Amino acid sequence: MPQMSQMPEWIEVIVRTLGAIIGLFALTRLLGKRQISQLSFFEYITGITIGDLAAYISMDLKNDWYLGLISLAVWVLVSLGIEFLQIKSKIARNFIDSKGTVLIKDxxxxxxNLKKERLTNEELIEQLRKKNVFRASEVEFAVIEPSGEINVLVKKEYQPLTPSDLGIKVSPENEPQTVILDGKIMDEPLATLGYNRKWLNTELEKIGVSVDNVYLGQVDTYGQLYVDLFDDEIKVPEPQQKASLLAQLKKCEADLEMFSLSTSDEQGKKMYEQCSKQLDQVIKDIKPILTT
Known part of the structure; x- marks a missing residue:
């Protein structure tokens, strides 16, 4: 295949670079998202090599550019073959990516194991702090993954208390929907929530904001609208009365249920349980009002 010798070198560099960008983008998409997230040892080597080959294709004017593309394609095919082998074989996964190593136990x-992974105690402590753990004695289990990330399981007594620990069921909360983006109303998310433009304009009037001044507008599970404006100097009031009231009522109901679980007095337990059930019914009755 002939070289691009008939065109000026600077044009040839531009053409080669654009070709390398397009080819590299296509091959990266073929390799998948894992290549750009957490790399294994082989993927790390592959990434460096592919980048070097792309630079070769762009700048080495003395050699045929298609040779670089052939080499690039071979590396990608080898990478795909190894990824397929890792999917099919656990032995291959352990050999290529290695296995996680336990760094802290009980x-x-x-x-x-720290020496095996070439980690110092200072580096381990730094990684623990990133997980909001400041004492190694609080860690039940810590392991360094093949990707190099350290994951930590804190001992039960140091974990934060959750509603599940108290036997309290919490209703699921849906993700907020973006209903305004760059001053434009998004009709599909609005319809997903069961609202329309008239409702949205009414909510905007309540806070004294026009839609064309809204950079981002979101509606939460409780039907509450939150906006961020293009003009950061304007302070927008947060109309949270309904959502706040509903949240407070739910908190009270959860507190009553927690009290019933924590008390050893049978009479008090029955009283708290009864109050909790009554308040739960009240919440169900008024929820449609507070979420419209």
Whole structure:
């Protein structure tokens, strides 16, 4: 295949670079998102090599550009073959990516495993702080994954208390829907929530904002509208009365249920349970009013 010798070198560099960008983009899409998230050892080497080959295709004017593309294609095919092999074989996964290594168990740092992974105790402590853990003794289990990330399981007594621990069922909360973007109303998310433009304009009037001044507008599970304006100098009041009232009522109901679970007095337990059930019924009755 002939070289691009008939055109000026600067034009040839531009053409080669554009070709390398297009080819690299296509091949990266073929390799999948994992290549740009957490890399294994082989994927790390592949990424460096592919980048070097793309630079070769762009700048090495003395050699045929298609040779670089052939090499690039071979690397991608090898990468795909290895990924397929890893999917099919656990032995191959362990050999290529290695396995996770336990660094802390039952609050005890395993020094030999730290040395094996070439980690210092200062680096381990730094990684624990990133997980909001400041004492190694609080860690039940810590493992370094093949990607290099350290995951931590804190001992039960140091984990925050959740409604599940108290036997309290919490209703699911849907993700907020973006109903205004760059000053434009998004009809589909509005319809998903069961609202329309008339409702949205009414909500905007309540806070004294026009839709063309809204950079981002979102509606939460309780039907509450939150906006961020193009003009950051304007302070928008947060109309949370309905959502706040509903949240407070739910908190009270959860507190009553928690009291019933924590007390050992049978009479008090029955009283709290009864009050909790009554308040739960009240919440169900008034929820349609507070979410419209």
């Amino acid at each position: 609050g005890k740092i395993l020094e030999d």
